[in-house]
Amino acid sequence: MKNYIKIAITLCTTAFLFSSCSKFLDTQPQGSYTEDNYPWPTGGSPYDQYIFGAYKDLRSYSVHVDGFINATSIRSDDADKGSTASDGGADVIAMDNFPVQTNSGRANALWTGHYGLITKCNTALKEIDSNTTVVADEALKLQGKAEVRFLRAYAYFNLVRFFGRVPKIDRLFEDAASQSNVPQSTAAEIYAFIEEDLNFAIQYLPDTWDSQFIGRVTRGAANGMLAKVYITQKKWQQAYDAANAVRTSGRYNLDTDYSKIFSEEGENSSESVFEIQATASPSVTQDNGIQYASIQGVRGAGNWNLGWGWNTPSEALEAAYEPGDPRKERTILYSSTTTTTNKTVFGENMPIYPSDVPNPRYNHKVLGSPSLRNTISRGGWWINVRILRYADVVLMYAEAANELGKTDEARTALNEIRARARRGAAAGVLADVTATDQATLRDRIRHERRIELAMEHDRFFDLVRWGTAQTALHAAGKTNFSNLRDVLLPIPLTQIDLSKGVLTQNPGY
Known part of the structure; x- marks a missing residue:
């Protein structure tokens, strides 16, 4: 029995869900098993050891670090590569100035990193369905599936925005070669799959978690992410409804000052809808963190x-x-x-x-x-990495409301963001928007998204979905950008080779 407990403890030390109050005092991952809380911690489930494995991949270098920063931010007009002129070599320089090469190591890392996360999710789903060594009631199984399906949906949402047509891997394969030979699904098919996963998550995720599990995804996170999925596809009514579900939940607000949101003090605040958790200490400086x-x-x-x-x-x-x-x-x-x-x-x-x-x-x-x-x-x-803030949800609500002709609602939501932003500023700074026509409000909402969410990895995707990427990037000096090619990354040549030609390249590359 003691050996079995040790195995469980070892498996679960991949967890990284920490409360902010003890974040720098104790680097033992909260939610891990000990002899005191075995077979699983109160409020958790026997499937946590598999679920935590998926969460851990969110901190992976290939998911939210190098390639992610390049593809979401450095490619946009809000950021440049930085550092010295030659640092990062041709691969990073191409991310900044286009076109990204088909042999890009960073594009390939994004592909393998996100599919690695998807494999972890599919593994957890299989264990929840088939594991007979642990026993849990149906509600815990559904909650566990909901959690994992949110993470899988998020991974596919990134993939479809990065690459467009990608293979839909919805189960475990017996060998890697079989998975490499799955043909690409259309973007529409991938979006439908994402929506299915997120709607399932909304149905079975909790509104909140016990403090020892801070950072685990909630119903609010699923609604917020679904709003972003819908707004990317210009499904305005669905986006409005999903964002409104977050707004009316009573669990999020704009009370945190903008100056504090990005500090250690501001982690997991009432502004946080989905946030990747990281921690460190003088003795464990990197293993439980993110680069x-x-x-x-x-x-x-x-x-x-x-x-x-x-x-x-x-x-x-x-x-x-x-x-x-x-x-x-x-x-x-x-x-x-x-x-x-x-x-x-x-x-x-x-x-x-x-x-x-x-x-x-x-x-x-x-x-x-x-x-x-x-x-x-x-x-x-x-x-921590802020992936989805409440301000983002409010601005999505404003954008969807405006496109639906609900200009008064849109203007009110927009001004909520501006009111928080101007706290403590001089009189007259960031005055309320008074425009009543749809076109003017559209421009003001787009401007507010850029400023409020600057350097937070939304700008490039916003430009693409608005159809303004080429104009904006050329104005910022990135004149090699072409709408006919650069709205998507190239399908990595390594993956095309592994598939023996089953995967096909994106247009223009």
Whole structure:
């Protein structure tokens, strides 16, 4: 029996769901099994060991780190590659300036990383259906399936936006070769599959979890993600309904100041709908964290050797802010100059550009607190990744309402975002929008999405779904972008070869 318990403990140490209050005090993953809470922790299920394996992949380098930052942010007009001119080589330079090459290692990593996550999800679903060594009631099984199907839907949502036509893998295959030979489904078929998974998740996920399981997906997360899936397809009524379900749930609000959302204090706040959990300590600096912040950290020396310096806010983003908007300072971290000393949100003097750091601007939203940088590491592996915030849901609601002709509702929701943003600002900053016509409101909502969600990985996908990608990217100097090719990444040549030609390339490549 003791040996069986040890096996269970080992399997479950892949969990990474931590409460923010103990995040830096104890790096033992919460939700893991011990002899005291075996066979599973109160509030969990016997399938957690498989479910946690899927959650763990969210922190994978190939899911939410290098390729993800490149494909969602550096490809947009809000960010540039950053660092030094040659850093990252041709692969990253092509992500910034187009076209991405068919042999791109980062495109291939996104493919394998997301399909790895999908395999973990399919494994968990199989165990829930067939495992006879553990016993759970039907409600726990349905809840477990709902959790996993949300994660699978999210993985496919990324894949279909990255690549368009992709294989639909909805079960485990006996061998990798068989999975490599599954032909691509159309984007419409993939979206239908995503909607099916998310609607199942909405039906069986809880509204909240016990604090020991903070970060596990909820009904609100499923509705919010479904709203984004619908709005990507211009299914305005469905998007409106899904976003409204989050708004009327009473579980989320805009009470957290914008300046605090991206700090350690702001993790898992009332603003958080879906957030990837990470943690670290002086003794475990990386194993339970994610390299997300490190790649974007200030590239300097000594205390300012915080990362690679990639994904730097662009001049185009800088120019887009309205005068006095406090969100600009919290988003763009300015290097100092020989005549001006700029400071971080923590009051630290920034090093000088170009003598001390190679870029004039960095992503302020991923800067960890100096106390943790000095006691844990400078890489910021403990910083959570905000995937879906309540403000995003409010803006999706506003956009869908406006497209449905509900301009009063749209304007009210839009002004909720602006009211939060201007707290503490000078009088007259970010005044309420008063426009009543649909076209003007559409432009104002699109502008607000850009500013509110800047550097948060939505901009490129927004430009594509609005049909404005080529105009915006050319205006930002990325003139190699072509609507006929670059709205999608190339199907990785490695995957085409593995499929023996079953997979076919996207147009233009």
